[in-house]
Amino acid sequence: MIHLNNVTFRYGIDEEESGPEPTSESGVRGISLSVPAGTCTVLCGRSGSGKSTILRLLSGLAPGFYPGNLAGEVLLGGQSPSLMTPEERTRRIGVIFQDPRSQFFMNVVRDELAFSAENLGIPPEEALERITRQAELLHIAHLLDRKLNDLSSGQKQRVAIAAASILAPALLLLDEPTANLDEPTTQAVIELLGQLKRNGTTLVISEHRLHSLLQIADSFVCMDRGEIARVWTNDEFAKLNYEDVRPFGLRHPDMIHHVSGIGDKECPAGGSAIVGRSLAYRYGRKGEGFEGMDLTLPGGSVTALTGDNGAGKTTLGKILSGLLRQSKGEVTRNDSHLSARVRRSLSYLVMQDADYQLYADSVGNELVLGRRLDEALRTRAYEALDAFGLSELRHRHPASLSGGEKQRVTMAAAYCSDAQLIVLDEPTSGLDGDGVLHVAAWVRKLAQAGKTVVIITHDRILTDLACSHVVTLKKGRGSGSEGGEQTRNSKTARAGGREEGAVGVVRPIIRGKRPDEACTVSGGVFYYR
Amino acid sequence: MTAMDPRTHVIVLIASGILTFLATELVKVHMLVAVSALYLIWNGLLRNALYFVLAYSAMTALLPVIPDISAILGIILFTFSKMMPIAMVGAALLNVPPGRMMSALQRAYAPKPVVVMLCILVRFFPLLLLEFKAIRNGIRARGIFSNGHNALLHPIRAYECYFVPLIVRCLKLSSELAASAELRGIECDRVRTTIYPIGLTAVDRTAAGLYVLIGGMICGLGGIVQ
Numbered sequence: 001m002i003h004l005n006n007v008t009f010r011y012g013i014d015e016e017e018s019g020p021e022p023t024s025e026s027g028v029r030g031i032s033l034s035v036p037a038g039t040c041t042v043l044c045g046r047s048g049s050g051k052s053t054i055l056r057l058l059s060g061l062a063p064g065f066y067p068g069n070l071a072g073e074v075l076l077g078g079q080s081p082s083l084m085t086p087e088e089r090t091r092r093i094g095v096i097f098q099d100p101r102s103q104f105f106m107n108v109v110r111d112e113l114a115f116s117a118e119n120l121g122i123p124p125e126e127a128l129e130r131i132t133r134q135a136e137l138l139h140i141a142h143l144l145d146r147k148l149n150d151l152s153s154g155q156k157q158r159v160a161i162a163a164a165s166i167l168a169p170a171l172l173l174l175d176e177p178t179a180n181l182d183e184p185t186t187q188a189v190i191e192l193l194g195q196l197k198r199n200g201t202t203l204v205i206s207e208h209r210l211h212s213l214l215q216i217a218d219s220f221v222c223m224d225r226g227e228i229a230r231v232w233t234n235d236e237f238a239k240l241n242y243e244d245v246r247p248f249g250l251r252h253p254d255m256i257h258h259v260s261g262i263g264d265k266e267c268p269a270g271g272s273a274i275v276g277r278s279l280a281y282r283y284g285r286k287g288e289g290f291e292g293m294d295l296t297l298p299g300g301s302v303t304a305l306t307g308d309n310g311a312g313k314t315t316l317g318k319i320l321s322g323l324l325r326q327s328k329g330e331v332t333r334n335d336s337h338l339s340a341r342v343r344r345s346l347s348y349l350v351m352q353d354a355d356y357q358l359y360a361d362s363v364g365n366e367l368v369l370g371r372r373l374d375e376a377l378r379t380r381a382y383e384a385l386d387a388f389g390l391s392e393l394r395h396r397h398p399a400s401l402s403g404g405e406k407q408r409v410t411m412a413a414a415y416c417s418d419a420q421l422i423v424l425d426e427p428t429s430g431l432d433g434d435g436v437l438h439v440a441a442w443v444r445k446l447a448q449a450g451k452t453v454v455i456i457t458h459d460r461i462l463t464d465l466a467c468s469h470v471v472t473l474k475k476g477r478g479s480g481s482e483g484g485e486q487t488r489n490s491k492t493a494r495a496g497g498r499e500e501g502a503v504g505v506v507r508p509i510i511r512g513k514r515p516d517e518a519c520t521v522s523g524g525v526f527y528y529r
Numbered sequence: 530m531t532a533m534d535p536r537t538h539v540i541v542l543i544a545s546g547i548l549t550f551l552a553t554e555l556v557k558v559h560m561l562v563a564v565s566a567l568y569l570i571w572n573g574l575l576r577n578a579l580y581f582v583l584a585y586s587a588m589t590a591l592l593p594v595i596p597d598i599s600a601i602l603g604i605i606l607f608t609f610s611k612m613m614p615i616a617m618v619g620a621a622l623l624n625v626p627p628g629r630m631m632s633a634l635q636r637a638y639a640p641k642p643v644v645v646m647l648c649i650l651v652r653f654f655p656l657l658l659l660e661f662k663a664i665r666n667g668i669r670a671r672g673i674f675s676n677g678h679n680a681l682l683h684p685i686r687a688y689e690c691y692f693v694p695l696i697v698r699c700l701k702l703s704s705e706l707a708a709s710a711e712l713r714g715i716e717c718d719r720v721r722t723t724i725y726p727i728g729l730t731a732v733d734r735t736a737a738g739l740y741v742l743i744g745g746m747i748c749g750l751g752g753i754v755q
Contacts, residue, residue: 065708090714101659102705105652105713111628114724118628121719128724149655163713323669349670355697356667359690370673370686399697419672 001037001171001202002058006030007072009053009062027068028053028226037170040193040203040216045223046249046432047404051206054223055173058204059095060084076171090116094164098176098430100156104163109151110144113163120167130166137199138162138192152310154185161192165201172196174205178212179430180352182309182458186212208251208432214238222248249434256464272334273298274320274421274452280328281315289315291328295471297421302443302453304463307473313456316473317423320454321347348419352426354406358398363390363409366398367416381416387445388412404435411442415449422446423454428462440465532725533572535633537733538622541568541740545614548744558611559589560747565617568740577620585613627651632723645715649706656702657695664694 010027028050035041043051056062060081063070074080081089097103106112110131117127135141140158143151151159157177165172174193178186186209194216197203207213210220220237222230222245229248232240242252274297282289290312297303297320305313318324320331322343331338338346351357360366367381385391388408393401398409407427414422424443428436436459443466446453457463463470545565552558562585569578588610596603622630627648634644668690674680680687 059712061708061712065711086711086714086716087719090712090717093712095709095712097705097709099705101656102702103709105648105706105710106627107655108626110724111626114628116713118632118721118723119714119717119719121717121722124722124724127722131724149659321670323666344669345672348672351663351667351670353663355701356663356694357671358697359668359673359693370671399693413671417672 001039001077002033002035002204003073003075004031004033004054004057005073005075006032007057007070007074009057009071010069012063012067012069026050026226028057028223031072031228033221033228033231035202035204037202038197038200039218040197040205040213042210042213042217042220043204043206043223044208044210044220044248044250045229046434047430048402049223049249050226051223052175053226055095055175055204055206057081058171059093059173060089087120090120090169091167092169092171094167094169094172096157096160096164096172096174096177098179100153100160103160104148104156107147107149108144109140109146109148109159112148112159113144113166115163116167130168134162134166137195138165139188153180154182154188154309157181157185157189158192161189161196165196168199169201171202171204174203174207176207176430177205178207178209180426182307183212185309190215208430210237210251211253222250224248246433249432251433251436251461253461255433255436255461274331274333274338276320276329276331278329279316279319279326279331281312281319281324281326283315289327290473293329293473297452297454298469299420299452300447300450301469302447302455302467303469303471304467305454305456305471305473306458306463308458311473313473314425317349317425317454317456321349321421321423323349343421346419347421347423348414348417349423350407350410350414350425350427352429354403354410355399357410357413358406361397362395363398363401364394366409367413369413371417377416384412384416387415388442404431404438408438408442411439411446414451415446419451421452421454423456425456426458427455428457428459436461436465443467532625532629533621533736534727534729534733535622535625535630536637536729537737538618538625539637540737542615542618542622544737544741544744545618548748549611549614551748552611555589557747558613561614561744562617564740564743564747565614568736569617569621571736572621572624574621574624577624578617581613581617581620585610588613623651623654626725628723629725629727632721632725633727635721636727645710649710652706653703657699660695660698660702661691664691664698667694 008027008029008031026048031050031054043054045051053062056066057070057074058076058081060083062068062082064082070082074082076084076092079088081093084092104112105115113131113134114127117130122130131144132141135144138158138161140155140162143155143159148156148159157180161172161174161177172193177193178189181189190212193203193205197216203216205213205217214234214237217234217237219234220230220232221228222232240252242254242257245252276293276295276297278291279293279295280289280291282291293316295303305316307313315324319326319340320343322338322340322345325340331343358366360369364381364385367384368377371377385394388411390405390408390412393405393409398406401409411424411427427439427443431439440462443453443455447468455462455467545561548561549558552561562582566578566582569575569581588606592603592606592610595606625633630651631644631648634647635641668674673690674683674687
């Protein structure tokens with residue numbers, strides 16, 4: 001099906017301003033790989049190791065849409081994808097991008113599924129028939145008349161897969177399809193992919209969360225700095241332990257046992273707890289929401305807020321940080337009431353997508369943005385630059401950084417701010433194994449600086465590595481009746497929990513050495529704007 | 530209710546543009562707004578119609594007052610209220626599913642690049658609004674301005690905070706959308722089909738005819754009366 005013969009690709013010079021992350025994309029070297037028809041190949045490796053480039057080569061976007069120099073042969077059923085006519089390419093290759101927001105063209109699910117078919121001039125009756133068939137196969141028949149913007153992330157991902165496979169392409173390329181999904185949804189998406197594979201579709205998937213893909217994958221191709229470092233069969237990969245994959249920066253479920261503790265997990269004394277009592281929130285009159293939520297966030301603790309997609313994790317995070325006002329209940333500290341406005345001034349929410357929170361013209365200014373620059377703040381900013389390894393980058397424009405670096409800047413800005421409560425929304429989605437370790441280390445740094453940290457996440461590795469408390473939100477299936485609070489929102493409280501409220505529980509602490517930081521305070525310019 | 534062909538909306542849009550230009554008196558504009566509202570309702574857009582009529586009423590109510598406070602604001606408000614019929618028909622056009630619009634335009638021999646551009650434009654606007662919302666949330670979440678008042682005190686910083694991320698996001702989104710469009714066959718040479726029925730029916734002709742007729746009568750009426 002796919003043959004790559006000694007392929008080398010380098011992004012062209014004129015790519016510099018149009019590429020999303022020019023610094024991290026240097027291309028691939030000497031790739032030889034063949035993928036038989038009807039199999040599933042998983043591309044793994046660090047961020048920026050060339051996984052996306054291989055997907056772009058296979059989809060024909062590189063060279064062409066992404067200009068560059070190609071040497072060697074990329075063959076798809078004996079033909080080079082970049083030389084295929086647009087029609088041929090659409091019929092033979094389906095591509096699913098990571099971010100659903102940027103791949104939907106229509107407002108309604110049915111129209112979205114029809115898009116490719118309409119473009120190829122397929123008669124309406126046939127298009128409608130294909131839509132019905134594909135919607136049934138992928139279990140989205142009930143969503144056909146819904147608006148895309150109203151769907152959950154899992155539903156969007158399923159629609160994206162259906163839309164890309166509507167013409168029954170022989171090859172389906174997926175870029176991190178499960179990055180934003182919780183475990184049950186990931187499982188559902190993987191089952192769909194299994195279904196497509198059984199129907200004879202060849203799958204090539206780039207992914208960081210590898211072990212859930214063991215059910216459908218035939219081989220794992222590990223990339224390192226633009227080259228293929230290892231190729232494992234399914235059985236071989238299943239037997240690998242963390243030490244085997246660590247050099248390649250891969251994620252592994254055993255990570256937590258091997259990485260002995262990132263810093264000190266004990267809460268610094270003195271911080272007073274933020275307490276939420278019987279909090280409730282509801283979107284619209286009878287929309288989704290939660291009620292009767294109790295939780296305690298001890299000062300300087302790191303609490304993971306976990307639970308399925310749609311259980312209200314982000315909503316709760318927004319309420320805690322004052323971006324939303326709870327409809328019932330209250331948030332207090334030292335028994336005094338904290339209004340949403342006060343909470344907002346006390347807190348800092350780091351959004352999942354760092355692009356929304358970077359505004360200044362350099363990393364250094366970003367950290368002090370919006371505040372009067374005095375000596376104390378300057379010192380703190382240097383401290384933050386060192387702690388988060390940003391000293392080298394302090395003059396760079398935030399927009400020119402890679403995704404991981406941007407995230408680091410937002411976390412450093414949180415460290416630098418006066419906020420006492422820091423809420424992180426999905427900080428490790430789309431990160432490789434190394435990235436997860438780094439985030440865990442930075443989170444500990446925030447806590448050591450005396451800040452109370454809440455992490456909204458469904459990444460179990462991060463939870464185990466960095467968090468001292470876990471609160472799990474459950475989405476009940478109860479009817480909308482008023483009496484159903486307990487079933488609808490019974491929180492799983494582990495040992496030591498009170499009543500049925502969500503109660504954070506201190507879990508065993510993995511002790512270990514703190515990564516040493518050479519704190520060299522170096523020159524830099526901050527100016528008040 | 531059979532949905533009207535997008536081409537009908539285009540014809541009506543042009544007509545409403547000409548009529549608005551001809552309607553020199555306020556009463557005529559009132560009547561044109563009423564006709565456009567009926568057109569929206571005919572297209573099943575009752576909610577939009579109500580929204581526009583309310584907005585228009587509010588503007589007309591403010592018009593006698595505002596110019597005394599600020600002349601420029603008065604002019605802006607006057608222009609907006611006069612453009613209302615065009616905006617209303619435009620809303621009908623924006624509510625057409627993009628797939629349907631593209632194929633109707635292609636039938637009307639619009640060049641492909643124009644069709645693609647229109648489709649992306651229609652898709653990009655709601656996306657832009659969502660992006661703007663997300664950026665506003667991002668700013669609030671970082672606590673850069675403690676309140677709206679504070680943002681007004683630092684207009685340059687507020688501008689920076691909104692537009693720097695907006696531009697970064699737009700560049701990224703447009704590049705990804707374009708890549709996705711290419712992979713889904715937008716560049717195919719074939720004539721697009723659509724899963725919606727298209728074609729100018731009697732309903733279309735009647736609607737367009739009635740709009741032009743009534744609008745023309747409204748504009749002509751004043752002339753006769755005077």
